[in-house]
Amino acid sequence: MATKHEQILLYIDSLPVGEKISVRQIAKELTVSEGTAYRAIKDAETKGYVSTIERVGTIRIERKKKENIEKLTYAEVINIVDGQVLGGRAGLHKTLNKFVIGAMKLDAMMRYTGADNLLIIGNRTKAHEQALRAGAAVLITGGFDTDDEVKQLADELELPVISTSYDTFTVATMINRAIYDQLIKKEIVLVEDILTPLENTVFLSLEDEIARWHEQKNTTSHSRFPVVDENMKIQGIVTSKDILGKSHDLMIEKVMTKNPITMHLKTSVASTAHMMIWEGIEVLPVVNDQYKLQGIISRQDVLKALQVIQRQPQVGETIDDTVTNSIRVMENKRGEKLYQFHVSPQMTNGLGTISYGVLTTLMTEAANRALKSLKKGDLVVENMTVYFIKPVQIESNIEIYPNVLEAGRKFGKVDVEVYNEGSIVGKALMTCQLIDRS
Secondary structure: OOOHHHHHHHHHHHOOOOOEEOHHHHHHHHOOOHHHHHHHHHHHHHHOOEEEEOOOEEEEOOOOOHHHOOOEEHHHHHHHHOOEEEEOHHHOOOEEOEEEEOOOOHHHHHHHOOOOEEEEEOOOHHHHHHHHHOOOEEEEOOOOOOOHHHHHHHHHHOOOEEEOOOOHHHHHHHHHHHHHHHHHHHHOOEHHHHOEEHHHOOOEEOOOEHHHHHHHHHHHOOOOEEEEOOOOEEEEEEOHHHHOOOOOOOEHHHHOEEOOOOEEOOOEHHHHHHHHHHHOOOEEEEEOOOOEEEEEEEHHHHHHHHHHHOOOOOOOOOOHHHHHHOOEEEEOOOOOEEEEEEOOHHHEOOOOEEOHHHHHHHHHHHHHHHHHOOOOOEEEEEEEEEEEOOOOEOOOEEEEEEEEEEEOOOEEEEEEEEEEOOEEEEEEEEEEEEEOOO
């Protein structure tokens, strides 16, 4: 039987695209608590068929297919430019395929503006109207408003008219960057792209006996099966090694390997390959955020995918200033300084994990700041030994802990550790020459 969370997700998925959703409405409709409704709506947003927009609300949007990930909905544009909807709210779920800068005469502008476009322009009311009639949405820059007639037309045509306080150049740059981020993610092959889906996955339940394992082995010629409970949550994995010499009427639960290593749908194939080789694993269960079985991935699947991928393109610049400007300074409970960093798409390599150059820059910057808090002046790294222990996934948050081992008059020595979700992922020991400005 589906849980309340799953029932809410199914209900949201059944709503028409463009429908407004609220926590209170969901809670009342399905007789659940507002907390349960809120968590389900956030999950739907993560899955890509709900979008929450400031000053607009939460709406059901069209679930994007992977091949169209480079396209944006008007709802997403509002989030990107911190915009406000002036009209045409019913069309926020629609997808734009091109944006046009309105920096020309009206007639010339209309030659470039068509259906599913977004016209970025200032307070030129006539152009707003013409663009809507041509099937394009309008993004008004500079914080300007538009006429009531234009707003009414936008509502009739279900084409959004959005206002933002940013200037035209900034808006175009922000939208370009958002599309670029998504294109970067598109190039990264994830577990969900290559896994054997649940409908083709053979699994066992906790109540099954070892005899059931033998039946499935004879049918499939496989010997490794995930074990789930009544809610499809992964509980273990059972292999031929586990059942060797055991009675056929013994419960699977008694012999299975508990708490198996699992992969998430959004984990990159490169990271999965690293884990399988490191741990010597042939098959891994794939789970969602609720730890429910979604399928399996084998070492053969991973190797085949890596052969197909061959060489992926570079994913953008990794300039030191961009990296260091993204570092946030925090303090732990003991009052010690630590540095937090979010791994954005521009900070990754072609495998979907943090670039070694970025990680090295982060370690160097943390050591630099730690030494500067003790000694005035500049420093030059003379020697650096770096250990990359585990790959760090795209969109992860990492913490960097520098520890000054020695700070003399001319030299300093710093140990740096990098953590992701409580696990150490990188370590460095560096010796620096201190240069006194005075």
